[in-house]
Amino acid sequence: MISNGHGEDLIALKIIESLHRLQPAWTVKVLPLVGQGSCFQGAIDKGWVQKIGPGARLPSGGFSNQSLGALLSDLMAGLPLLTWKQWICLQKERKSTAAILAVGDLLPLLMAWSIRRPFGFIGTPKSDYTWSSGPGQALSDRYHALKGSEWDPWEWHVMKRRGCRLVAMRDRLTARGLRRHGVNATSPGNPMMDGLAQSDPPASLERCRRILLLCGSRMPEALNNFRRLISGLLQMPSPVPLAVLAALGSSPHQNELGELLQNLGFRSCPPPSSALEAAECWVNGPVLLLIGPGRFHRWVAWAEAGVATAGTATEQMVGLGIPALSLPGRGPQFTHGFAERQSRLLGGAVRTCESEQELGRRLAQLLNDPLLRQEMGRMGRQRMGPAGGSEAIAREVIGQLAPEH
Template identity: 65%
Template sequence: MLVLSNGHGEDLIALRILEALHRLRPGVKLRVLPMVGVGRAFDAATEAGWLHRVGPRAALPSGGFSNQSLRGLIADLGAGLPLLSWRQWRCLRRERKQVNAVVAVGDLLPLLLAWAAGGRFGFIGTPKSDYTWRSGPGHALSDHYHRLKGSEWDPWEWLLMRSRRCSFVAMRDRITARGLRRRGVPAEAPGNPMMDALHATEPPSALERCRRLMLLCGSRMPEALQNAERLLRSLEGFPSSVPLALLMTTGSQPDQSQLAPLLETLGYRPCPPPAASLEATACWVKGVHLLLLGSGRFDRWAGWAEVGLATAGTATEQLVGLGIPALSLPGPGPQFTRGFAKRQSRLLGGAVLPCRSRSELQERLSLLLNDPSLRNELGRIGRQRMGRPGGSTALARRILDQFIADTE
């Protein structure tokens, strides 16, 4: 089986499903073709030997968000996007002859490639949700367009999903699947893989006296580093009578060597972690601010936070899905722009609130920290919008029943 993945967030979702497939049927040969970036999310699985990564890979300037701005598209075109897409298409055509089926994870591009490759395929639509346009205020031209269609997915996407060779279509939530069914697409919503392996947990004793904030700056460089600076500067002068624990978890980038010069410029100084149980990569302090850095610590740290400060995509949705409200601070992009932040807020029912300035962020942060009932209400909305865990296993069983059982 070959899985196409069209983005960094999609890579994480695809990995969850692939892990469930491997757990349920270790004998099935699994391949993945990451279409954006270098597919670092799959490193551990490929090193373990149960997953084979195929296809050409390249880190594009926009980080996969060329659809967010003309500048990002031009930069990607100049960096060789057409040639990369052509090479990925040729790889898909070769691989198609060696697999039982193709499963596309993402949006139009992987769906189109899976259809054009011939043979049976499945589609897991991850980035679009009807919650985005059904949640107010909804006065943008795009909102009227989606209402007219009755779905955030477009008519040409419906046609591909209706193909006789498309064995199943899965969406991230029931409301989006229902909208597609009204357009003749047999869509289902077996669960959201984004919430698998995440749990709300009690903070360790070393952090019990602290107010706990999770900082999510994203993973696309250099934007992630710029986002980290803006989030940290937004907390300068924030009044707090108790220590403020800043849990900054990152992916492979930005790493400690990239963040250290920034932290020194902002007045932070390195210090020993207060406890080994925190599993922090590094620890920095500035006044009452205790900053813990942790590469790959999101799954462990997310449940400790009271509020999130975010300029990320998938990780922000996961945090809110745990019942932890967040504040966002949009920037110049290419990913986390004001438009992206507004769509994200509407998708999550206001459980993440975009702020226009540092002063507005501090005002809203103070309100959230001092009002547990507001945090609980926003947390309830976030959990409802993201859904329950278990989607990876449900989707893996669906894939096995649809594609593997038929060949046995």
């Protein structure tokens, strides 16, 4: 399994978990091209996944395609040498490898093809919804419309190679666009929605309006985005009892937030209930802020709406029918272009705001308009699709890439 980013790692892990249930005797090795692949550690500790190859934290966090500056910073940090070492590692694994599954975009696709073993490709970041929805006036939109696919001709070329036995896209629209170009693409389902379940909030939160806050995990961008999102919430025109569920990833660490929150007028307090599973609790007037590292899967179903500067987690949230507002920043990940693309991908289930003041004002409107929340939630569920994609893809992997006896 080759993956190139935090979201791609998570998708790869969900597919691996389904493969392990269906084929427990298989040996699965993972090569994360970006970062350390920390999400695989649990499976590695259990002994049914092996991690190979060198890893490194790049300045862009894997988003070198967002801007020229991000690309240059990654190049200066040694991206070409890292990629070369990873390719050499794959070459050494070639004789003991039955097949390769690449998750992501062009780089893992090329890596899988170059090893000359049977391979499959899970195309996660691109969707034809991003150019076929919305105004479509940008030059890139016209370029994609001219091709009839967000994927490029050189990518079609690799997907059509004889060794490529499986191509799976995130939605039917994108798969259909590739089939028009001779790629045998399918859309078995979206693994991102697996493992998420609806649940009722605890009684201690029932009198509050509930907001999920997702600031991303790439530092220092995530810390700055956390501050901006909290500042926006504090500027809501009609203060109401508000429970803000800040579901953190691997970073920023909760210890890095104390001084920031104190400067914003928050004071620390005991959590109102142990059922909340909060690591820390802060309060500022009618705003109750709960800090919870690794609590996304627990808290996401409790929210009425979200504020976000994240990628994969935002898509998962709106896929559950929870509308969201985003606040683009300086990047390198969550730039204005990224936010607009995300909004169009999700059919407006997440909507961008230009300032902290606009975020607070529009969040108040969203909370007071149940019909708007319902419509945005409906679109999010439609664009992300139902759960079950991981097992469906795993079964296609077994059918198309299983070692021949």
